[in-house]
Amino acid sequence: MKIAVLAGDGIGPEVVREALRVLEALDLPGLSISDGDVGAAAWRKHGHPLPPQTLDLTRLADAVLFGAVGDPACDGLERHLRPEQAILGLRAELGLFANLRPATCFAGLEHLSALKPEIAREIDLLIVRELNGDVYFGEKGIRTLDNGERQGWDMMSYSEAEVRRIAHVAFRAAQGRAGRLTSVDKANVLETSQLWREVVTDVAREYPDVALDHLYVDNAAMQLVRAPGAFDVIVTGNLFGDILSDQASMCVGSIGLLASASLGERQTQFGTFGLYEPIHGSAPDIAGQGKANPMATILSAAMMLRHSFSREADAARIERAVARALDDGFRGGDLGGSASTRQIGDAVIERL
Numbered sequence: 245m246k247i248a249v250l251a252g253d254g255i256g257p258e259v260v261r262e263a264l265r266v267l268e269a270l271d272l273p274g275l276s277i278s279d280g281d282v283g284a285a286a287w288r289k290h291g292h293p294l295p296p297q298t299l300d301l302t303r304l305a306d307a308v309l310f311g312a313v314g315d316p317a318c319d320g321l322e323r324h325l326r327p328e329q330a331i332l333g334l335r336a337e338l339g340l341f342a343n344l345r346p347a348t349c350f351a352g353l354e355h356l357s358a359l360k361p362e363i364a365r366e367i368d369l370l371i372v373r374e375l376n377g378d379v380y381f382g383e384k385g386i387r388t389l390d391n392g393e394r395q396g397w398d399m400m401s402y403s404e405a406e407v408r409r410i411a412h413v414a415f416r417a418a419q420g421r422a423g424r425l426t427s428v429d430k431a432n433v434l435e436t437s438q439l440w441r442e443v444v445t446d447v448a449r450e451y452p453d454v455a456l457d458h459l460y461v462d463n464a465a466m467q468l469v470r471a472p473g474a475f476d477v478i479v480t481g482n483l484f485g486d487i488l489s490d491q492a493s494m495c496v497g498s499i500g501l502l503a504s505a506s507l508g509e510r511q512t513q514f515g516t517f518g519l520y521e522p523i524h525g526s527a528p529d530i531a532g533q534g535k536a537n538p539m540a541t542i543l544s545a546a547m548m549l550r551h552s553f554s555r556e557a558d559a560a561r562i563e564r565a566v567a568r569a570l571d572d573g574f575r576g577g578d579l580g581g582s583a584s585t586r587q588i589g590d591a592v593i594e595r596l
C-alpha cells in the first residue's frame with residue numbers, strides 16, 4: 245500500500261507527521277511511505293510548486309496524503325508559480341474529479357459554531373464537489389477592449405459526461421447515508437446549471453431509493469445557516485462547492501476538524517486512488533510552533549483507509565479515537581483549547 249506524502253507548507257509538515265504516526269500505530273501490513281515536495285517548499289527547491297518528480301511519485305502511489313500549500317512570500321509570483329497551483333495541478337493531472345467534504349458537528353463542540361448550538365448540533369452532511377471543471381479550468385484571461393479598458397473573463401462549462409459522473413458519486417454516497425441528495429446550481433440564470441439540473445434529474449432515475457431535490461445556490465447558502473440539519477448529501481459544481489464547503493465548515497465551527505477526499509476513476513488493487521487533505525490551509529501565522537490541530541489530517545488519513553485501501557474498520561477506529569480524544573478534552577487552539585500538535589497526536593494514538 246503505497247502512500248505518497250506531500251506535506252507542503254506552513255503547518256502542513258507538522259499535521260501530516262501526526263497523521264503518519266497514527267497510521268504507523270495501526271501497524272498495517274505492507275504500508276510504504278514516500279515523501280514529495282509540493283507548494284512553496286517545492287518552488288524554493290525546484291523552481292516549481294508541482295515539480296514533475298512529485299507528479300511521478302503520486303502516479304506510482306495508491307493514495308496521496310496532502311498537508312497544505314500556501315505561503316505569503318509567494319503572493320507576488322506569477323500565477324503558475326503560486327503554491328495553490330500545485331493542488332489545482334494535482335486535481336487535474338490525476339483526474340481527481342470528486343471531492344468529498346463531510347461536515348459533522350462533534351458532540352460537545354456545538355458552542356464553537358457560528359450558529360446557535362441547537363442548530364449546529366444537527367449538522368451531519370456531506371458536500372460532493374465537482375473538482376475538474378467549471379470556471380476553475382475553463383479558458384480565462386484578461387484582455388484589452390477596443391476602448392483600451394481591460395476585461396477579465398473565465399469560461400464556465402460542464403459537459404454532460406462531467407455532470408453524470410459526479411452525480412453517480414453523489415447518489416451512491418447518499419445511498420450509504422440518509423438517502424437524500426440536494427443538487428445545488430443556478431439554473432435560473434446559468435445555462436451550465438440548466439444542463440447540470442437536467443443531467444442530475446436523468447441520473448436520478450437509476451437511484452429510486454434516493455430522494456433528490458434541487459436548490460439554487462443563493463437559497464442553498466441561506467438554508468445552510470437556517471437549517472443545516474436538513475441536508476444529507478449536497479452535490480454541486482467546483483465554484484459553488486468551494487464556497488459552500490467553507491461556509492459549512494464555519495457552521496460546524498472547527499475548521500481544524502474537517503477532512504476531505506478527492507477521488508478519481510482509477511482503481512488500484514486496494515480501492516479507489518485518491519488524494520486526502522485537511523480542508524484548512526497552511527496557517528503561516530502558527531507554522532512551526534507545534535500549535536496546529538492535526539485532527540483534520542488524521543481524519544483525512546481515516547478517509548484514505550476507507551476509500552483507497554478498503555479498510556473501513558481501521559478508518560472507523562481512527563474516527564472513534566479522535567472523537568474520544570475530543571471528549572477527553574484534548575483540544576487545539578482552534579477549538580479554544582491549548583493541546584499541542586504532538587499531544588493531540590499522542591491522545592489519538594492512545595485511544596486507538
Ligand code: IPM
Pocket residue numbers: 328331332486
Ligand atoms: C479548496 C481551496 C482551493 C480551491 C484553492 C487553494 C485553489 O480553496 O480546496 O477549497 O479553490 O479549490
Ligand code: MG
Pocket residue numbers: 486487490
Ligand atoms: Mg476553498
